Amino acid sequence: MDLFDSNNAERANLPRNMIENSMFEEEPDVVDLAKDSNTFPTFPTLDPDEAAYEPRSSRLLVRGLGENDMDDDEEDCESSARLLGMSFMNRSSSHRSSSSPYVRQSPPRSCSRPSARTMIVCVFVLVIAALLTMVLYFLPGCTFTKAGCPPPNSTNGELFPWAELRLPRSIKPLSYDLTFTPDLDRMTFTGKAAIKMSVLHNTNRIVLHAANLNITKATFKLDNGQASDVKVLENIHQQQIAVKFPEELKTNQQCVLTFEYNANLSHSYDGFYNSSYIDKLGNKRVLAATQFEPLSARKAFPCFDEPSFKATFLIKINRKPSYMSLSNMPKARTTPLSSGLEQDEFEKTNVNMSTYLVAFVVANFTSVSSSASGTQVSVYSVPDKTEQTSFALDTASKLLQFYNEFFEIEYPLKKLDLVAIPDFLAGAMENWGLITFRETTLLLDKNSSSLEKQVVASVIAHELAHQWFGNLVTMSWWNDLWLNEGFATYMEYMSLQEILPSLDTGNLFLTVRFRALDKDALNSSHPVSTEVNTPEQIEEMFDSVSYEKGASILLMLNVSLPKEQQFKKGIIHYLNSFRGSNTETMDLWNSLMQVSTPLRNISEMMSSWTSQKGFPLVTLSRKGDMATFSQEPFLLTSDNTTKAPRRWNIPITLVNDSCSLAPECRQMFSLSEKSVSLKVPESVKWIKLNYKNTGFYVVDYGQDGWNAIHDALSENISVLTAEDRASVIHNTFALSRLGRVPFEQVCYMLSFMPNETETAPVTEALLQLNSIYRLLDKRQESDLASRMKTYILSQFGSLMESQTWKEEQSLSKQELRSALVSTACALNNDGCVEKAKSLFKNYTESNYTNKIPGDLQQAVFAVAAQSEDSWKALLTLYATTTNDAQKRKMLKGLASSQDPRHIAWILKAGLNGDIIQTQELPLIINTVCHGFAGYLFAWDFIQVNWDRLIEKFPLGSFAIQTIVKSTTSQFSTQAHLDQVQAFFSSLKQRGSQMRSVQEALETIRLNKRWMENNLQAMRKFL
């Protein structure tokens, strides 16, 4: 899946016409609770039932009531114990007000100054509680999950025969025969699923997944016996159904379960969902499409919905003659039915496939096709956009050929369809043979800019790589999602650098590696490969650690292998060894080790990067002719959860003043100990580590080392590659956030910027400085914000002014210009604003024939949106434009308005989904939050509409992660921290435990700390 990150909305100018108080008038529900739970802020208050339900909780409850004897390691337990204690006491004294949970945090009064009698009573109560706890704790078969103990009831009241979230391993599905009859008028569908299975171990029950399906009939057939009706039990909470048998099914028996059912087409973006669009004649058209990854195949048909249960699929779709349908496989035949419908039957899959890769679409699409390496490649879109498909067709064909040759394994299906779906939340989804996309990530018209081509090509490259990484070889469980996503992300950049070098994806990859470092620096991050169980935890795996950190460590490994092509040989070996089956991370390292010459312990090296969160800070210190390299975890906040010292096996690369640019200059050694000393002649003036930032670590050179690099760059900026200069900038800011480098040192290091003309260093510096500007602005440090603005304009002013506003061919120069112009206009630079206004005027007055260069559109629309008339013109244009990439830029422009009425309108419109599709809401919120006028509006908006948001976007999903991050990441005060904490605590199971919430709180604390540490210095140096 491609997440389609929408976090790069540009800034708008920020009039101070809003007062920051309206949002704070209401007293949050659980203020005191939030204040008292600083150490573990996101743990929710639990319902009384939950406290009684879960044995582990009960154990904690007893300890929490009694004393404070816990060590740091149990800090989380302590907090949960306190909260559980509250719930317990609340339950046992029901007359107390349940609306004041925080009063329950104090121990009961009767025990605080105990008399002998109360002591006895207290001890007695504690002993009883402890005994009860032990009974629950040691119940056979209990796990510490909520699902584990006691076994849950079915909807009909009978005991459901399975208590785990993961399915039992006693049954293996072999093939599915599925028939769907969607009714696009009523937005419902009926389904029939016949699942052939093999019994792996004797068992008297079959348990599988189903969600929101109304099963009307179920039959069971064992081996060659007769089919007979069976009763289906359902556990709604675990989205499971089960059939129990009086006699055991025996190993190696085969059986068929058949279900008939009906359901509503989903109104969100997962499962079998409905979508609509308005065609150019103004008619509303409807369609239905699927999105099953990670857990939604069960919403379309009963199935074993885990990636390791691979099977074959035969799919039939009954549709009205006016529609067409598509599925993973080519269509075998179409048969008219007596009902007036037609049945499309697709060939049975010739590969075993995980359920999350099944897909089908019922719509009115048109297509263009060509043949590439013997495979029929087609691009489908709504009829009005057929002419926008040629770039995608051409690129997909090239990439298919590239991957066929690179992996030395032919793409195994006869056809490959790429389909642009009008309503689609992710960037794209790699369903085998039927890749679905947003329109923006697949369609381009003849006026599209190279930057837009870069987006489309990257997403296609990512999804095509999945046809091998993910589809052919699949991770066994979602804990290793990075095997899919890290690889596809890495291959996306690698393949495009080979076949479309003009798209300059190198810079893009460098930027995403920087952002992955920033995210992984937080204590709330997680190991690349990490245990997940609940649906929310699985959704949260779709984040930049699985994608970008995964890709970064693969790059690091590839460049550190001693021989050319060794990485490639290793992954070919891996794909061949496991084709058609499932793997874990270790399988990949073992495959790479088997082709490694000389033999290297790749597994040991890479495990240090996948099994622990975070990354190392490498410090270089020189004394005489000795250079000492040492490592420690890069920790922005103290990490109490890890006791063992964290070490990484780091392939250190370095260059120095005698040779620093060509790849041959690079020296390399492995740092696996805490520190190592090497001889370096004193004549070496400076050393730069992490050549081209291909390693996943940050470097501190110490005061002298930084000064030496600064002096070298001041003398001649070209002594380092552009990637290395960008890395110097990124690392300086990272160290500043860590508290190791004071603000004046940051400014000192940036003093070479006025001579800088390359894209990577300029965009990185702008991003970092803009984020400080926004923090100051939102803190209402108006004077400092204005001085920061002057500083940015002085550093980059001449480069900004040297930009032309005409069509620019080089993509790298477009990226540079786009970043510079967007910043200048957002900071209200007069020259920039005037030019943008005149371009927009020209554009509208010429009836949109005087085009605005693609890379400048965003900045121009954002300026235009600041005046009432142009905002309305832009909105009209938005409603009529068919180029989706351009539409998104207009939308970002509209959301950049600083008029509160516009902001309120656009947020509401995004949620309602009539004029603006709800899939764009994360983008709207992100853009609104950049501006001064909108960020409190947006924060208020998500609090008021939280339940509607999580109806549309699953908890933990990338959309929700984006929304949480966008609305909170610019806060830097205690008041905001308290408010954010209180809101998310109050959500309980509706989101309080999401990792993105922990990340948000940690980010606010870090912002606050950075501001407090650097405000003085900024007053002095800006």
Ligand SMILES: [Zn+2]
């Ligand atoms: Zn993906």
